[in-house]
Amino acid sequence: IDILIDLAGHTAYTGLNTFAWRPAPVQATWLGFPGTTGAPFIDYLIADSTVIPPDHHEFYSERVAALPHCYLPNDRAREISVRTPTRAEEGLPEKGVVFCGFNASFKLTPRIFDVWMRLLQQVEGSVLWLRDGAAENLKNEAVKRGVSPDRLIFAGRTNSIGDHLARNKLADLFLDTQNYNAHTTACDALWAGVPIISCIGSSFASRVGASALRAIEMPELVTHSLEEYEALALKLARDPALLAATKTKLAKNRLTTPLFDTERFTRHLEAAYKTMYTRARRSEPPVSFSVKTLPLKN
Numbered sequence: 001i002d003i004l005i006d007l008a009g010h011t012a013y014t015g016l017n018t019f020a021w022r023p024a025p026v027q028a029t030w031l032g033f034p035g036t037t038g039a040p041f042i043d044y045l046i047a048d049s050t051v052i053p054p055d056h057h058e059f060y061s062e063r064v065a066a067l068p069h070c071y072l073p074n075d076r077a078r079e080i081s082v083r084t085p086t087r088a089e090e091g092l093p094e095k096g097v098v099f100c101g102f103n104a105s106f107k108l109t110p111r112i113f114d115v116w117m118r119l120l121q122q123v124e125g126s127v128l129w130l131r132d133g134a135a136e137n138l139k140n141e142a143v144k145r146g147v148s149p150d151r152l153i154f155a156g157r158t159n160s161i162g163d164h165l166a167r168n169k170l171a172d173l174f175l176d177t178q179n180y181n182a183h184t185t186a187c188d189a190l191w192a193g194v195p196i197i198s199c200i201g202s203s204f205a206s207r208v209g210a211s212a213l214r215a216i217e218m219p220e221l222v223t224h225s226l227e228e229y230e231a232l233a234l235k236l237a238r239d240p241a242l243l244a245a246t247k248t249k250l251a252k253n254r255l256t257t258p259l260f261d262t263e264r265f266t267r268h269l270e271a272a273y274k275t276m277y278t279r280a281r282r283s284e285p286p287v288s289f290s291v292k293t294l295p296l297k298n
Helices: 056-057 110-122 134-145 161-167 182-190 208-215 225-237 242-253 262-281
Strands: 003-006 026-030 044-048 062-069 100-102 128-131 152-155 173-175 196-197
Touching: 003 242, 003 262, 026 262, 044 262, 056 110, 062 208, 062 262, 100 208, 110 128, 110 134, 110 225, 134 152, 161 182, 173 225, 225 242, 225 262
Parallel strands: 003 026, 026 044, 044 062, 100 128, 100 173, 128 152, 173 196
Antiparallel strands: none
8 A cells, every 4th residue: 555545533433543554664644524634644635726725734733735726536427316306395395495405404503593593584485405414403403593493494404416416406505614615516406507605714614614615716606704694694585686696607617616626526536645645755755746637638
């Protein structure tokens, strides 16, 4: 083994104990844990300059291998089921704005939930479509904030990822969580054509939404405070023409920007591996570096 990649970090499925024995000359962590391992036996953390800006490097025990765009890989061949369900089939109203937030419920905080409830109060006929989980608790919290629990709709599991991607199309706006952003869920929404509003923070986990939006060249959907986040969501929800234009831009960018360019992403990742390996072969210590953007192939 020349390069060993950890894909779990400090999670329930970690394999870091193996890495502590130093079975490979180059050891890196990527993808599964949005933060530093703090482990002296992990040489590199594969990321990008949005989730870990250069002035944040000092807070990581690893050297940062920065990919030129979003560090999240995406499969450009993922199929979306041909049939999109009706709103009625998903328990959604036929009319009105559908705010969507398919992040796991543990990512919700009182502050972001306050914002979401204010949006429901200000956008007549709107609903909030959430991932199934903690439904009764969230309904109770909605009532405490003066919002009918009927305006929270909970989505169960689908038979396939293709069906889930298809139902995403029913949403008008995906509202990202603040402290721990959507990761795969964000890419699901964007692949299905649903705009995301994200609020960038100071930690790795709170900058992933911004990374994905910048990689799909829609930085105008990245906000820097909850006040800005709420104002942008309200503006888009109240302006059908602006929302439609945003969806049109997303549809155009979906296959013409880096986020879903699987082949170029692969070449960038391979370039990072080559840099790590070359330094090790030369007995040079790990060092932070940025992968040069490779051109699109004709």
